[in-house]
Amino acid sequence: MRIKQLRSVLWLSLLLIALAPTLTIGSYLLKQISELDQQNVSHAVYLKTEDITRQLTQRLQQSAREALSLSQVSDIQMTPNSAIFSYQANLLLSELVQHNPWVSAAYIVNLQGQVMEGAPLFSQLVDLKDYHHLLTWDSGSNASPPALVTEIYNDERFHRRGEPPRGNRHHGLVFAQPLLQQSFNSASGYRVTGAILVFIPFAYLWHDTGIALEQSQRISLSQGGNELFASAPLSPSQPQLKTTITAGWLSLSPPVDVTLSSDTRSIWQLLLERRANVVLVVGLNTALVIALALFLTRHIQQPLTSLTQVVGRFSMGDYLYKPPPLRYGEFEQVSELLSSMANKVMVDQELLEQRVEQRTLELQNANSELEATLKELGDAQQQLVEKEKLAALGGLVSGVAHELNTPLGVGISASSQIADNASQVLTQLEQGQLSKHALINTMEQNQQAAQLMESSMKRAAALVKSFKAIAGADIDSTQQSFPLLSWCQQRLEMELTTRNRALPALRFAGDNPTIRFNASALEQILHSLLENSLQHGFTDQVAPEIAIKVTKGTEEVYLEYRDNGQGVDEEELTQIFNPFFTTRRGEGNIGLGLNQVFNLVSLHLHGEVSAFQVKPQGLGIKIRLATEPGVNEEG
Amino acid sequence: MRYGLFITLFASLFTASSVAAELSFFYYREQGKQVFQTLLEQFSQETGHQVALHQVLSSDLQPALVKAAMSGQTVDVVFAPSDAISIANIIHLSAVPDALLSEHIPSEQLATAMSEGVVRGIPILQGNHLMLFYNKAQVSQPAQTWQALRAQQPALAKQGVRTIGWPYSDMYWFAGFVHGFGGRMTQGQSLTLDSPAMQQALRFYRDLSNSGLIDPSCDYACGLQALIDGEVAYAINGEWALAELQQQLGAQLGVTKIPAIGDQHFVPFSSSLVLMFPNDSLNGPNGEALAALSQFFQRYDTQLKIYQQTRFLPVHQQLFSELTKQEANNSVLQGSLLQLADAIPMSAESVQNSAWTGMRKGFELYIQGLVDEQQASQFMQQYAERDHRQQRENAP
Known part of the structure; x- marks a missing residue:
């Protein structure tokens, strides 16, 4: 990809570098060509103006010659006097008009300017009284023939019928060729009978030359600065070349100027006119430049590609790869440097491998040591656990023994007393020394001993029952859904109603999530905690208070129980959940309440319980209840 | 070149004669030249006078005569239609004395040779009128009206035959339509071109071409050669063409009256063919010979020969009567005579010449669509009046 980008940049750069001088020189x-062209155009315009003037002049002279020739035909000469000749005269006039397409109309008129014949046909409808002034010759006999009369006219009537007007001006040239009749009354001399009038609109005269003008060119005829005809409207906005030639047409005075205007050509027009050549040259040049750019790009790109391959092989770990020889020294140096780097990498890699091997060996040794140490630690831990278990079991056994020891000892003592008393009565009886008083006294002692033994046995039975309750074996395992805070409030308030002593104030706070839990277990827990607060915490508290707070976590619910009792020492916090741990053993407490709480939370609520000190005083118990979806929490 | 030859010709003709005169004779018709040449040879044998016959096209006749007159050179005698007498003042025609006029010339024929009350020509032949020729192989029942002719057009077109032909732009033909609508070109010395009849005729005439009945570019060949070649079923041509058509078509040739315009008969011009004497030649050195020649052509036998060989109608009243009786079963001749009965004689007054030119000018403008019929008839009138005025003013 990068190579491609580099190639594009390189290619474009080369292209631009090659084209820039081409464009500048071009x-x-x-x-330069434009200036030369300008000169050529000027010359061409002059030549064209000459050609146009010559052709226009030739046509006018041709018409004048033919009119002169017609004027010598007797049918024409006699037509002003009689229509007898009009048929032939009309044929001859029509021939003149056909031979001279630039002639709009040709007439034979008498000296009063009346039309005797006209061609083409429509011209006979034109009244020529406005042209009577051309017939200035003396009708009498003349020694020498009168001359042709020429004039510029402006008359739209001389557009041919049925033909669209050519140009918006109606100027033209009219000449009157006198018709002479030889006078029979004298040996020499002429009599003017009329004239041939020939009307030549300049538009027709120009059009019938058939000379094609370029789009930017414009031919105009003017007399004394007055424009008579123009082949196209004037466009003053563009610079123009003008060439004017004065034409001495038929002795016309003042003469007519023929002007050819041509727009100067811009470089672009020049290019357009020579577009075939321009396209060829530009195309060839561009193709050459592109080919050169491609060649150079390829020439430079090839070693780069090879270099890339070298780097690629090295990057893939093929450090033994031998780079091919490259075209340019710079690339060759880079290639050699890369080879050196590869060699260095290989050496370093080898050293590294050796070091790794060494380190691995060291690690293996350390690992072996660690494994041994770990095994020792495990063994020690196992031993410690076993010791702890044995210690706990010993504590439990000694606790149970300690608790059962007293009632059992009392029972044994009472039973021994009864046995002793029975033996003594029996002896006295056998000896006959038994008195009633003594018997009664002995029986009373036995009764008391029996009573003592019974109460001790009951005490022992109660103890055994309480031992069984520690594990919660008799707790119902049914799961129920309740709003936790509301449920706790209801339980504690009900619990307190059964008590007679001074009751603590209850405070409830926090969330109230509805969760699914073992209500029997939690009920027993709250009972144990309340009992613990009443028996151990509030002994000296005049304003006992219990606070319950429920906090809902993402996957669990925390239930905090706090009292403002006397609390426990820091070191005792880790022991209060142990069985038979009590600070009031001598006062009838056996230290199984919080142990029961621990067991119920662990076994029936699948949670955890911890104790903490409440500032400024009191004991706090924090119970974490798992609320796995679908297990403990609902809604 | 042409005029140089013309002057040379006149120079050779204009020679003095005392006893055996050498006469120059202008013959204008394209037909019958050989017959007249033979007759002139006969005349020469009889009288010793030599006569040179020169044929001139009808369109060139009057200009040639005028130019000759204006150049002081002329011919001795001209055989031409009587309307050529209209330039009598220009070419100085001799007044024909009664002594030279045969008693067998009908008065109505003599009237065609009169200008301003003076007889300026000797009628030899009569007729010169148009009629309808048709090919019986293509037409079973000739149309009596233009409407009927149009009705036949589709059927003829199916046969690949054009309906009718005549020289559409020739005023001699158009004049018959003007007459059919009741118009006249002249009345005595007055021009009567600007008339409702002229305008109606123009409209009708143009409609004929617009409807495709006649090709407006038709020339004289449409009325002659096309009929001979079977390209047209009908042709309008003159009495002068009858002999040739009869010779070419034989029994297939039918002759009848030109179709009527509705209930209006087609009215062609007729004229007599006269001997005229320019430059007052009757009173010149060759007067005697010319008188003899006049008598020769008025003779019964001469006119009979002319009829027999050309089918030109003689003016000799007796001969004409005999011929009409003898040829009672000749349908061609009867058809021609039937049409002649409807014809009106052409004026020989000077105004007639201007009328022809004026009518042609207005007609051309109208047919080209440059003017309407009203403007056309006005133009005809104005042009002819001006020309007539000018001719009189410029008469040599």
């Missing part, structure tokens, strides 16, 4: 040459 534009300079174009300017």
